[in-house]
Amino acid sequence: MTAEETHATLKAPRFDQFQPESVRSPGLTKGFQEIPFLAQRLRKALDILRYKKGMPCLWLVFLGGTGTGKSTLFNALCGAPLSETGVERPKTTGPILYAPRGCGIERNFPLSGVELCNKIFETVGPRASSGSAGRLTILEHSRREFSHLALADTPDLDSIEMNNRQFAEDFYLLSDAVIFVTSQEKYADEVPRQFLLRILKDQKPYFLLFNKAEQNTTPGDFLSTLQQEAPSQAGDRLWLIPYAPANPLPFISQDPSFLGFKSFLEQELAEGNVEQLRARMNSIRKKEIEQTARRLLDLLQEEQREAEAWRAGLRERCDRMGQRFIKEQEQTFSQHSRDFIQREIRKLFSKYDVLAKPRRAIREILFIPLRFLGLLAEEDRREALLKVRQRIDLVPVQTAVASFNGMVLQDLSPKNHQAPLFESMRRPGVALTAQEVGALVLQEQERLEHWLENQFTVLSQGIPWTKKWGIYSTSILWGLLIIAFEIVVGGGFSILDAALDSAIAPFVTKGAVELFAYREIQKVARELAKRYQDGLLSVIKEQAKRYEACLDSLLTAKEVVEGLEKDKDDKNV
Known part of the structure; x- marks a missing residue:
């Protein structure tokens, strides 16, 4: 069996008992700093996959840089001022989820440390919220057209607040489709650009909104920043939203470009496509778990090999010093x-x-x-x-x-x-x-x-x-x-x-x-x-x-490493 075939047999279910705290490394290899990150990512990915398997609706997540107008466009798509807008930065301090009642958002929610705050939209009324740090505000509704979709507004992915960035990252992992928002001021910024390239690489369904576009702006202005890394169909999934005056919600809601985007989205994410899209995204998540586990295992085994060489070096120096003494x-x-x-x-x-x-x-x-x-x-x-x-x-x-x-x-x-x-x-x-x-x-x-x-x-x-x-x-x-x-x-x-x-x-x-x-x-x-x-x-x-x-206390236990690599050749896994 080739290495590729062996790795291909890696399956997510065997990692159910995996805990990132059990993964340690002495730091003898160049890639040691990646190990704790991969361990955390693997655990989170497993929790998210389990959560998404029981989630009946699709998550459509708004992502973008500071000041791009995510919240305004989120409100326009939802048809109500749910997320507070304004010039203060950051405006959205916590994620806001507009979800159908009975969707079970809180059931086995995979993000530890996040407080869930449920509100009935019809009871609360269309009062804008800026969200709260460390809290997910869930606005439940009974609207038929959104019965299969959960729409999320997120903090800025390039925020100076690390908690905000983490929310953007986590909600991207939870998303089944992404609405990426950029603007005239931000479209060339490196952090949002790199995040967008990641979205394109991951092959998630995506929609690109270029907000606050000036009259002479063209799709090519934005696509050129992606150089050769953008797929050929990116232009077909890009909409230019013109700059809106004060109180932009009514203006954007009637803009032809925005309406074209909304119509395209409704067709692609139609209720009849939910099961197919869910299955596709969960398949992608499984592959990501396998890739993460494979990379983590490779790094841990490399650390183990270096640890054995380190032990040999210690013994050699101990013997040499003894002879000299x-x-x-x-x-x-x-x-x-x-x-x-x-x-x-x-x-x-x-x-x-x-x-x-x-x-x-x-x-x-x-x-x-x-x-x-x-x-x-x-x-x-x-x-x-x-x-x-x-x-x-x-x-x-x-x-x-x-x-x-x-x-x-x-x-x-x-x-x-x-x-x-x-x-x-x-x-x-x-x-x-x-x-x-x-x-x-x-x-x-x-x-x-x-x-x-x-x-x-x-x-x-x-x-x-x-x-x-x-x-x-x-x-x-x-x-x-x-x-x-x-x-x-x-x-x-x-x-x-x-x-x-x-x-x-x-x-x-x-x-x-x-x-x-x-x-x-x-x-x-x-x-x-x-x-x-x-x-x-x-x-x-x-x-x-x-x-x-000192070395032994920093090595991942043998049974943990074996747990990552066991069942490689088991076709029933």
Whole structure:
């Protein structure tokens, strides 16, 4: 199935549960700003289609720019001064609908936030109204000639008031046919011109009224502004309405050009044509829904692809910063530090007198007290670990996190500063503070200390209390583990084996038990180094997770995207 055939199977009904609020985008693509607009338009189009399916009459909507005389022509067509006219701008502040009684305008009305105000025309009388902001004034009538038509006067489509522009847009979407009004002063203005070109492109039934035309004005004056974009039959649907003096309603109502327009309209929108026109317009609306959904889906999928590339970039930078950090840590572990560690290990063995009684204690190793002959109390081990913890330098980790933040913000921020992700990445609470970095390091440290104590317990099981010499005593064992810990904390990951081997080897006999113990200590030391590195890197990874959470919070949920594209190949949809 081709892409075109796949898209052709998109049908409006499957979007019934679609909510625009569920659509989000981080702003990684050029078209991201179109996404919320499309989501709102899709929901509105669905609501309008459902509404129009239950609407028995056609909506004929007057549209035009400021001061073109829409309300005057609306009144002339209705045969009564329903919409207030005058020189004030804007004059029409809310839409006015002249509709047959019982048409059910308010039933499932699709424009949220619009108040509906019903009035019986025969009761109110022919008193002009300017409408009200945020309100649709419905004038119900019982006139036979308009029993199948709802005529709407709308605010200016080029109004400086955005609510007025929105009303013009919404009523265009509700319309089944459009009367587009321009004038001698406005016919070349760009905003109305673009709106008219849209009407022509959408293939809605339309009628063009050039109001306030001077005597020497010709249809070509107006059509020339459309250049090559006007259909050939546009001239047949254009009527020039001459400039009218004060109180123009009686004058226009009797004007031959206006009467010609009215007669043409009555024939084209005759009651017998209603069902055919309704079916045609609803078919057009379905196609528009499919096109909108297709465009929205394409943009969301493009955002998803860019999001995956963004994630890969984040992981790559996280790994790169981690490698750089570990390398810098090892570089700071100088030869002086290696020599110091080796001296301390030798002290541990050389200060141990194998003939001495248990009353003797091994002196401090790296300022960590150890006790002799397996009498190493738990509180002593914890004190040793605490002293190591107190010597941890947090500055390198904090510096690495700060460098990572700078790298991410520089390399992975969306180019458009208005993108949601650009702002989200810079929100308070995203970047780890120095205090948070310290807390995370200490948290990892506690996990490592717990693991180290467990390893000590495992290794020390079965050591005879009477064994007072060699590497295989609990005191010496704990001392070596702490020294290994010191090497790792100091950044000496890569020289750990060499440091232990060169320092301990001379004191290890060829006895199987001591060789086994030595190898076990080496294994623990290597695992210790790996775990400590992982703990440090986990801080950088935690920072990366925060950035990724920013992205995740701005992506449209998978089920929403799937809901837009499901049933593509289902012929029964």
